[in-house]
């Protein structure tokens with residue numbers, strides 16, 4: 001039964017599957033502590049990657065449990081840990097409850113994704129980095145735990161100069177004009193947090209740092225904030241391990257579990273984008289036909305997604321992908337390259353998408369292809385409105401390694417400290 005959770009949430013579990021690796025790398029060399037003079041620091045706000053934020057839930061009387069066990073906390077008003085709750089995940093009686101309470105539903109009347117009726121959720125610890133997942137060494141690597149440690153060594157202090165902006169990773173920013181309560185609420189809170197961080201630090205503008213999925217939230221947030229606000233409040237944006245192209249693993253996950261497509265607002269966020277992958281780049285190969293990033297609607301139909309899913313892709317997700325653009329604040333992009341095991345093509349030769357595909361690999365960070373990382377230089381770097389852009393490509397560094405491997409981490413921290421010079 002516990003496997004049901006994994007069937008339901010393959011997209012969410014993705015980074016854990018990929019980056020569970022041996023022992024943690026050593027911490028970077030200690031930086032010159034400039035925190036003796038905390039007044040000298042620009043406040044930093046961190047946005048972590050997928051599944052790194054923690055969610056609490058409570059169940060109202062309206063909750064229709066899939067089985068009687070799932071009704072235990074119903075109506076009690078008690079907030080409990082929904083994500084990440086390892087006890088519940090490992091209990092075969094409770095895991096299906098967790099899966100049911102974690103999924104979202106698309107509400108056609110509201111034209112938006114929301115919780116299952118009767119489930120209320122909230123993000124834990126907004127404003128602090130203490131709410132980021134750090135319950136195991138692997139999560140610490142993946143969820144900015146090492147970066148937080150390194151920044152604290154350099155003099156940063158939680159909730160004084162260092163702030164966290166966790167978000168509901170089941171959701172995604174929707175195209176302008178499409179209702180998206182989750183992203184609107186997150187944007188309001190992040191705007192207030194940035195202003196508060198600045199105010200607490202003599203009006204200094206902040207440095208925003210994102211990793212992976214956090215980049216989609218940060219970039220949309222910046223691009224939808226008035227330019228004078230960005231200029232006043234954002235000293236620098238450091239975007240780690242995000243590219244405009246998405247990645248192939250999200251196509252494979254969708255093919256192996258089409259029913260997840262309508263259970264998460266973020267299911268399409270990382271699908272390969274036509275902004276990067278052209279009509280000559282087959283991403284999925286079958287005997288009968290190939291699918292490029294332009295053919296995503298046909299691919300979705302072929303793997304069995306309902307027409308509603310295709311419509312949501314075209315109206316909610318695709319416009320955001322096509323609109324990936326320069327934030328028009330000083331920006332540094334940091335990405336891993338030179339990891340040869342990065343998915344480049346999925347071969348379902350006999351056209352059976354329920355089977356595991358044969359994979360053709362290329363260069364990248366283990367998740368994001370080099371082509372997507374290089375596209376940052378044109379999409380952001382070549383935008384004439386973008387006055388300062390720097391790209392750092394870290395050889396032999398993985399998607400999570402960018403914010404956790406010793407040398408990479410040192411580089412990220414020195415970029416953050418470098419904005420003071």
Ligand SMILES: *[C@@H]1O[C@H](CO)[C@@H](O)[C@H](O)[C@H]1NC(C)=O
Nearest residue numbers: 079080081082085087088094
């Ligand atoms: C984990 O989930 C179970 C079942 O939903 C709940 O009873 C428990 O309180 C949760 N743990 C925490 C720390 O909230």
Ligand SMILES: *[C@@H]1O[C@H](CO)[C@@H](O)[C@H](O)[C@H]1NC(C)=O
Nearest residue numbers: 282285286287288289290345
């Ligand atoms: C599909 O792509 C493969 C290799 O990427 C190519 O060899 C093949 O000719 C293409 N097939 C079709 C039907 O276009």
Ligand SMILES: *[C@@H]1O[C@H](CO)[C@@H](O)[C@H](O)[C@H]1NC(C)=O
Nearest residue numbers: 348350351352353354355356
């Ligand atoms: C596709 O593959 C799955 C898993 O191997 C198998 O159970 C199923 O019968 C196959 N479908 C067809 C139409 O061959």
